[in-house]
Amino acid sequence: MTVSAPDTSSPGTEARKRAAGLLARASREELTGAWDALATKPDYTPVRGPETGLVMVRGRIGGGGGPFNLGEATVTRATVLLASGIAGHAHALGTDKPKVRLAAVFDALWQDGETRSFVESAILAPVEARIAEEDRQQAEETAATRVDFFTMVRGDD
Amino acid sequence: MYVAVKGGEAAINAAHRLLADRRRGERSLPSVTIEQIVEQLALAVDRVMAEASLYDRALAALAVRQSRGDMIEAIFLLRAYRTTLPRFGSSEPIDTAKMHIARRISATYKDLPGGQVLGPTFDYTHRLLDPSLLTDEDVDLPSRKEPLPGASTRVSDILATEGLIEGDGELPDDQPPGDLTREPMEFPMGRDLRLQALARGDEGFLLALGYSTQRGFGRNHPFVGEIRIGEVEVELDVPELGFAVSLGRVQVTECQMVNQFKGSAKAPPQFTRGYGLVFGQSERKAMSMALVDRALRAEELGEDITAPAQDEEFVISHADNVQATGFVEHLKLPHYVDFQAELALVRKMRADIEAAQKVKAGPLRDAAE
Numbered sequence: 001m002t003v004s005a006p007d008t009s010s011p012g013t014e015a016r017k018r019a020a021g022l023l024a025r026a027s028r029e030e031l032t033g034a035w036d037a038l039a040t041k042p043d044y045t046p047v048r049g050p051e052t053g054l055v056m057v058r059g060r061i062g063g064g065g066g067p068f069n070l071g072e073a074t075v076t077r078a079t080v081l082l083a084s085g086i087a088g089h090a091h092a093l094g095t096d097k098p099k100v101r102l103a104a105v106f107d108a109l110w111q112d113g114e115t116r117s118f119v120e121s122a123i124l125a126p127v128e129a130r131i132a133e134e135d136r137q138q139a140e141e142t143a144a145t146r147v148d149f150f151t152m153v154r155g156d157d
Numbered sequence: 158m159y160v161a162v163k164g165g166e167a168a169i170n171a172a173h174r175l176l177a178d179r180r181r182g183e184r185s186l187p188s189v190t191i192e193q194i195v196e197q198l199a200l201a202v203d204r205v206m207a208e209a210s211l212y213d214r215a216l217a218a219l220a221v222r223q224s225r226g227d228m229i230e231a232i233f234l235l236r237a238y239r240t241t242l243p244r245f246g247s248s249e250p251i252d253t254a255k256m257h258i259a260r261r262i263s264a265t266y267k268d269l270p271g272g273q274v275l276g277p278t279f280d281y282t283h284r285l286l287d288p289s290l291l292t293d294e295d296v297d298l299p300s301r302k303e304p305l306p307g308a309s310t311r312v313s314d315i316l317a318t319e320g321l322i323e324g325d326g327e328l329p330d331d332q333p334p335g336d337l338t339r340e341p342m343e344f345p346m347g348r349d350l351r352l353q354a355l356a357r358g359d360e361g362f363l364l365a366l367g368y369s370t371q372r373g374f375g376r377n378h379p380f381v382g383e384i385r386i387g388e389v390e391v392e393l394d395v396p397e398l399g400f401a402v403s404l405g406r407v408q409v410t411e412c413q414m415v416n417q418f419k420g421s422a423k424a425p426p427q428f429t430r431g432y433g434l435v436f437g438q439s440e441r442k443a444m445s446m447a448l449v450d451r452a453l454r455a456e457e458l459g460e461d462i463t464a465p466a467q468d469e470e471f472v473i474s475h476a477d478n479v480q481a482t483g484f485v486e487h488l489k490l491p492h493y494v495d496f497q498a499e500l501a502l503v504r505k506m507r508a509d510i511e512a513a514q515k516v517k518a519g520p521l522r523d524a525a526e
Contacts, residue, residue: 013400021390021403054239055393055404056247057212058334059356059434061348062325063311063411067250068334068349070356071210071436073391075245075404089397091245093405094213135257140301142259145275149267 019110019124024092026127028099034122035102042115043083044105050078050097078104086111180225194218203408203437204228208478209235210338210357212407212436229478236479249392249401253411253434254311256387260438263312264381265415271309276386312383313413313430322415322428344470351453351473352446356435358476360442366466367448375452375464378417379431386410386438410435414447421459429458 023031035041054072061068077091078101088108090100106123109115181188195202195218205217209232217235224230260276263269275281316322326348335350342350355363370377388406395402412433420426431451433443452466465471475481 016398017400017402020398024403024405051243053243053245054211055245055391056336057391057407058248058250059253059352059409060250060325061327061352062430062432063253063313063413063434065325065327066332066334066349068352069247069336069338070251070353070409070434071207071212072239072244072338073212073248073404073407074216074242075393077245079397087397089395091393091395091402091404093391093407095216137301138257138259139304141299142274142276143304144300144302145260145277146302146305147273147275 016111019119020090020107022124022127022131023090023103023106023110025131026099026103026123028096028102030123030127030130031099031102031106034106034119037122038118042105042109044080044088044108046078046101047081047087048077048079050076050101050104052076052095052097076100080104080108082108082112084112180223189222191215191218191222194221200438201226201228203439204360204442205231205235207436207439207442208232208357208359209239210436211235211239229482233479233482246393248404249394251389251391251407251409253385253389253409254308256309256385256389256409256411257406258309258385258387259408260386261309261383262381263383265383266312266315269310269312269315270307272305309385311413312415316382316415316428323424323430326432342473344473345456346469346473348450348454348457351469352432352434352450354473354476355433355446355449358446359478359481360439360445362476362478363445363449364441366452366472367445369464370448370452370466375455375467377429377431377448377451379448379451380415380417381444382413382415382430384410384412384440384443386440408437410437410439410443412440412443412447414444414451416451418458424458429454 052074053076055075056072057070058067059070060066073093074095075091075093076095076097076099077089078097079090080088080101082088082105086108088104088106088111090103090107092100092103106119110119110124195214198218198221201221202214202217205220205228206212206214208228209217209220211217213235216238217231220231220234220238221228223234258271258274258276260278261271261274263273267273313322313325317324335347335353337350337353342354369375371379386408388408391404391407392401393404394400410433414431414433416429416431418424418427418429429451431447431449431454433446433450435443435446449466449472452464453469453472455462455467456469460467462468
């Protein structure tokens with residue numbers, strides 16, 4: 001397996017986790033849109049996949065106790081190698097292979113200092129904003145169903 | 158005498174062609190799409206995902222369509238599909254305390270952090286058929302309100318501050334959870350394996366068993382401490398990266414059942430707990446699972462085992478509807494040879510008895526005459 005050499009100038013683990021998480025949540029349309037907007041399309045070779053498999057999702061007994069196996073979920077993963085030598089990885093729930101291959105390409109482009117800002121502005125920021133808006137809408141719709149208890153006025157007052 | 162034969166191929170082909178026709182139904186009506194099933198028959202899709210033990214809404218909807226709405230057939234299809242895929246690994250345990258909440262209620266505390274939010278529930282509807290759904294009338298958009306700041310504290314954490322409730326079920330850190338899709342089941346089993354079996358168990362079976370505990374067969378005085386439904390992050394440790402990344406979110410339903418417990422030789426009086434966790438939105442299943450989980454802890458808590466819901470081998474061995482339907486439905490397959498053998502056996506036994514009766518009756522009749 002080809003793995004990119006550790007790059008000391010690369011951003012920290014948290015930044016990489018954020019990018020990977022947002023690429024997993026990006027739709028195929030969002031990724032192809034960004035790909036179309038890319039001025040110079042990079043050459044890349046597929047190293048692994050895209051392939052679909054299973055991940056066993058674990059829960060915790062009582063919500064916070066020992067782990068147990070809740071059930072599996074479909075996951076698609078891909079690894080690509082850019083001509084520059086940078087490897088990109090992507091994993092996402094579901095079975096959308098074209099989406100995950102593109103996500104792996106953008107993971108590699110994100111690691112490259114020259115293209116990181118493009119990935120940030122063309123994908124990560126818009127996807128983050130979309131998710132925040134979806135979450136806000138869901139939270140507000142849910143909040144509207146919150147019960148406001150009030151005490152009944154007693155008849156003998 | 159029955160002689161083994163071959164045949165039926167043409168009949169089977171014609172039957173499957175007929176099935177495809179009946180599945181499609183009247184051709185002048187539009188075909189139902191996978192997206193429509195996911196959006197409009199969402200709880201059927203969730204049930205298929207939960208009991209197939211495979212989270213994938215699109216594939217579950219395909220299974221519902223292919224099975225003509227036969228839920229157990231759809232679950233069977235999805236279970237069969239999962240056997241064709243490699244397993245990449247196991248996720249980090251999901252954190253239901255960080256859930257993006259779509260519904261959260263407690264029957265034990267009126268006022269609690271995060272409040273009681275009903276979400277899209279059938280509760281408090283009048284169960285009157287709605288004629289407006291006969292046509293395609295416009296539906297109002299949901300109302301919206303500013304959410305409360307702060308997290309929705311887990312009810313078990315609120316009770317824990319008084320020390321009157323047992324903790325979450327702990328397992329030794331170095332012990333990986335058992336997996337009944339990989340190793341054959343053995344009894345007695347750990348609570349981790351039981352919860353896996355219950356999470357994929359048949360909703361109707363668990364509902365009936367949970368109900369039986371309420372009616373006195375293994376009574377355990379339950380309260381719904383909390384039910385929460387919403388999305389949680391699924392994270393996978395990726396060796397190439399050296400850390401866990403998010404794969405996306407799944408929706409789950411969690412039920413914390415709180416049970417009165419008068420104490421035993423093994424434990425002081427306190428509240429004990431049953432736990433339910435199910436893929437998708439499935440409150441009835443999560444509640445039933447929590448009741449049965451608690452009932453199955455009888456041995457651990459030093460309670461008498463007197464009822465079916467407390468019998469681990471009985472419950473776990475019969476909770477899986479794919480296994481159950483396989484064994485029940487196999488009875489309709491040709492058993493011509495078995496039956497011929499039994500027929501010959503019964504004929505012989507009957508003949509032997511009749512012969513013996515004749516022998517016995519013969520001399521007696523002579524004597525009487």
